[in-house]
Amino acid sequence: DTAVSQTPKYLVTQMGNDKSIKCEQNLGHDTMYWYKQDSKKFLKIMFSYNNKELIINETVPNRFSPKSPDKAHLNLHINSLELGDSAVYFCASSQGGHAGRINSPLHFGNGTRLTVT
Amino acid sequence: AQSVTQLDSHVSVSEGTPVLLRCNYSSSYSPSLFWYVQHPNKGLQLLLKYTSAATLVKGINGFEAEFKKSETSFHLTKPSAHMSDAAEYFCVVRGGATNKLIFGTGTLLAVQP
Numbered sequence: 604d605t606a607v608s609q610t611p612k613y614l615v616t617q618m619g620n621d622k623s624i625k626c627e628q629n630l631g632h633d634t635m636y637w638y639k640q641d642s643k644k645f646l647k648i649m650f651s652y653n654n655k656e657l658i659i660n661e662t663v664p665n666r667f668s669p670k671s672p673d674k675a676h677l678n679l680h681i682n683s684l685e686l687g688d689s690a691v692y693f694c695a696s697s698q699g700g701h702a703g704r705i706n707s708p709l710h711f712g713n714g715t716r717l718t719v720t
Numbered sequence: 721a722q723s724v725t726q727l728d729s730h731v732s733v734s735e736g737t738p739v740l741l742r743c744n745y746s747s748s749y750s751p752s753l754f755w756y757v758q759h760p761n762k763g764l765q766l767l768l769k770y771t772s773a774a775t776l777v778k779g780i781n782g783f784e785a786e787f788k789k790s791e792t793s794f795h796l797t798k799p800s801a802h803m804s805d806a807a808e809y810f811c812v813v814r815g816g817a818t819n820k821l822i823f824g825t826g827t828l829l830a831v832q833p
Contacts (some may be wrong), residue, residue: 607763644758644808646823659820693763708754709821711763 606630609694609712616684617720624679624715626694634658635677636709637669638693646693652677684719691716722747724813726824734832739783739798741827743811746792753794754812754821755785764810770794781805806831 609626616622628635636659637649651659652671666682677694695709727742745751752771756764768779775787785796794811811824 644826646764646810648820695764708766708769709764711756711765713761713763716761 607710607712613716615718620684621682626677628696632696632698634697636695637679640691686719689719722813722822724811724824726811726827728827730828732830733801736800739801741796741809743794745813752814755796756810758808801831803831
């Protein structure tokens with residue numbers, strides 16, 4: 604009964620490869636996010652989708668492409684992986700939309716640790 | 721613009737003693753404030769949230785935080801630390817035109833036996 608689940612948990616790959624991380628939430632939320640946590644634990648938002656529509660796209664290289672087939676899923680595809688992409692990527696969801704309920708907390712997945720060698 | 725500052729990157733306490741994790745925020749709007757906890761190799765879990773109701777907010781696992789507008793602070797406290805409280809704690813502010821969550825840099829809490 605995991606609320607926000609993301610796969611895989613660990614991903615080790617070489618530079619130049621293309622990889623995807625999948626995320627699913629069963630909370631009925633209408634907004635989903637991708638966050639990147641660097642080695643110093645700093646969390647930064649990458650993307651946010653509300654009802655399958657992209658509403659936040661931070662300064663992220665266009666090698667990163669999110670895809671939301673429905674409001675319960677938000678996948679992250681990364682092309683031409685670079686060493687600097689190594690990080691932990693967190694998926695999250697909330698209800699009310701990003702411009703909606705200010706007090707709506709985010710529910711996070713357990714993260715995907717990406718290591719690029 | 722909004723920001724949040726966690727004043728201590730590391731805090732170490734003995735088991736059974738009080739915990740204080742400090743957070744100051746800056747916001748042009750009436751913010752919502754949250755504390756999240758992250759245990760090793762885990763996602764972030766919501767501890768508590770402030771949303772302009774009561775200024776003293778109680779959360780899970782015995783944690784609470786007090787919103788002090790005059791001091792722009794939202795410090796997290798717990799009367800008695802437990803070994804299982806050892807984790808990274810993040811103070812988060814939300815609000816403004818974009819309604820984005822802004823995370824603090826985290827405070828690593830160590831609990832000594």
